[in-house]
Amino acid sequence: xxxxxxxxxxxxxxxxxxxxxxxxxxxxxxxxxxxxxxxxxxxxxxxxxxxxxxxxxxxxxxxxxxxxxxxxxxxxxxxxxxxxxxxxxxxxxxxxxxxxxxxxxxxxxxxxxxxxxxxxxxxxxxxxxxxxxxxxxxxxxxxxxxxxxxxxxxxxxxxxxxxxxxxxxxxxxxxxxxxxxxxxxxxxxxxxxxxxxxxxxxxxxxxxxxxxxxxxxxxxxxxxxxxxxxxxxxxxxxxxxxxxxxxxxxxxxxxxxxxxxxxxxxxxxxxxxxxxxxxxx
Amino acid sequence: xxxxxxxxxxxxxxxxxxxxxxxxxxxxxxxxxxxxxxxxxxxxxxxxxxxxxxxxxxxxxxxxxxxxxxxxxxxxxxxxxxxxxxxxxxxxxxxxxxxxxxxxxxxxxxxxxxxxxxxxxxxxxxxxxxxxxxxxxxxxxxxxxxxxxxxxxxxxxxxxxxxxxxxxxxxxxxxxxxxxxxxxxxxxxxxxxxxxxxxxxxxxx
Numbered sequence: 001x002x003x004x005x006x007x008x009x010x011x012x013x014x015x016x017x018x019x020x021x022x023x024x025x026x027x028x029x030x031x032x033x034x035x036x037x038x039x040x041x042x043x044x045x046x047x048x049x050x051x052x053x054x055x056x057x058x059x060x061x062x063x064x065x066x067x068x069x070x071x072x073x074x075x076x077x078x079x080x081x082x083x084x085x086x087x088x089x090x091x092x093x094x095x096x097x098x099x100x101x102x103x104x105x106x107x108x109x110x111x112x113x114x115x116x117x118x119x120x121x122x123x124x125x126x127x128x129x130x131x132x133x134x135x136x137x138x139x140x141x142x143x144x145x146x147x148x149x150x151x152x153x154x155x156x157x158x159x160x161x162x163x164x165x166x167x168x169x170x171x172x173x174x175x176x177x178x179x180x181x182x183x184x185x186x187x188x189x190x191x192x193x194x195x196x197x198x199x200x201x202x203x204x205x206x207x208x209x210x211x212x213x214x215x216x217x218x219x220x221x222x223x224x225x226x227x228x229x230x231x232x233x234x235x236x237x238x239x240x241x242x243x244x245x246x247x248x249x250x251x252x253x254x255x256x257x258x259x260x261x262x263x264x265x266x267x268x269x270x271x272x273x274x275x276x277x278x279x280x281x
Numbered sequence: 282x283x284x285x286x287x288x289x290x291x292x293x294x295x296x297x298x299x300x301x302x303x304x305x306x307x308x309x310x311x312x313x314x315x316x317x318x319x320x321x322x323x324x325x326x327x328x329x330x331x332x333x334x335x336x337x338x339x340x341x342x343x344x345x346x347x348x349x350x351x352x353x354x355x356x357x358x359x360x361x362x363x364x365x366x367x368x369x370x371x372x373x374x375x376x377x378x379x380x381x382x383x384x385x386x387x388x389x390x391x392x393x394x395x396x397x398x399x400x401x402x403x404x405x406x407x408x409x410x411x412x413x414x415x416x417x418x419x420x421x422x423x424x425x426x427x428x429x430x431x432x433x434x435x436x437x438x439x440x441x442x443x444x445x446x447x448x449x450x451x452x453x454x455x456x457x458x459x460x461x462x463x464x465x466x467x468x469x470x471x472x473x474x475x476x477x478x479x480x481x482x483x484x485x486x
Contacts, residue, residue, distance in 0.1 A: 051349040074352035085347025089295035101284025102351050
């Protein structure tokens with residue numbers, strides 16, 4: 001079963017259009033949704049969660065169509081948005097009481113375990129939390145009802161590197177279970193590069209690319225050479241080039257380059273920037 | 282539904298202590314001087330404002346967005362606010378009824394028999410606030426919804442206030458009984474229409 005399936009999903013606003021997005025997140029995998037601010041990541045996530053009405057297309061969440069069985073599907077989904085929307089006057093204990101009535105599979109002992117693990121005080125009011133603590137409480141809620149799927153919208157942005165690393169480790173742990181999947185959006189590409197099995201690039205509301213991370217890294221490479229060497233290559237194999245007095249670097253398609261070239265793996269961030277710039281051109 | 286009530290109850294207790302204190306003061310003041318319904322009017326209108334403030338709080342804290350990620354239907358999320366309004370109104374009505382009954386029994390001031398129908402009507406009237414406010418807020422957001430609400434409700438409540446301020450008992454005994462059937466039927470009907478409209482607007486978001 002796929003955790004998420006999107007087919008030709010569109011949403012139109014006066015100043016922005018999410019344009020026929022299709023991708024699939026297989027169960028047990030992590031998909032990173034990458035895009036600059038305003039690319040449509042949050043809109044995509046809101047459409048998946050039925051927080052927004054789509055104009056066209058179909059969305060399936062854990063095998064259930066969101067337009068029909070969204071409440072049932074959400075029982076198995078843990079969500080962390082960029083702002084955890086807990087009323088400021090509530091403390092973690094109160095939040096636990098509220099959530100216990102919302103999720104059928106709520107596990108209070110798990111919730112307390114996460115509070116302890118994340119060092120979240122049970123009686124401190126939410127409004128007095130730091131951003132990192134707020135995020136960690138959001139993650140604790142998302143993990144405490146035995147979800148099969150985590151949907152994380154910019155859950156790591158705004159966190160300091162230490163907390164971010166801690167949070168990413170929690171996500172790693174979550175995906176140790178075979179049927180656990182994660183959809184995570186961020187513009188911090190390095191986080192996703194470490195974590196994800198699949199990568200989707202969104203740019204100006206369009207899906208530029210959806211591919212397995214390893215395939216992407218195998219398909220493209222970075223080369224350092226002279227300008228003359230670069231000019232001898234098949235021009236269609238060169239995605240990007242940067243010529244400086246100190247040397248020439250380029251990102252190329254691996255299979256179109258002679259083996260004599262020394263190639264380095266290309267980062268997902270470099271690929272995204274190149275693809276986004278090419279679209280702009 | 283219970284857990285959504287619980288969340289609003291926590292917010293009410295934590296954030297609206299002053300509202301609750303004002304309620305007690307207004308009720309006590311009315312029992313002290315039952316010929317002036319200003320306190321009663323404020324008391325009932327204040328309780329009607331609480332769910333509106335809760336809705337405002339939900340938007341500010343982004344609970345309205347977060348609750349959409351939880352396994353609660355949109356109809357349930359909207360209905361909870363309407364039902365919470367009814368629960369608050371009913372609670373206040375019961376407190377007032379008991380207080381007036383005891384006041385009449387002890388002081389023989391006739392307050393219970395004179396005012397019970399008028400108070401019932403006022404409670405129903407105060408449902409007008411959320412009835413008109415909620416659909417606007419759910420469709421347009423709190424700020425624009427509030428503007429629309431003041432434009433529509435401000436003159437109505439000003440009129441009611443001026444009628445009741447001076448001689449409440451007289452109004453309660455003469456004018457109000459004649460419009461009571463209209464109030465009894467019209468406002469609940471509007472309330473139900475508003476409830477369905479709000480669900481429709483929320484679903485269409």
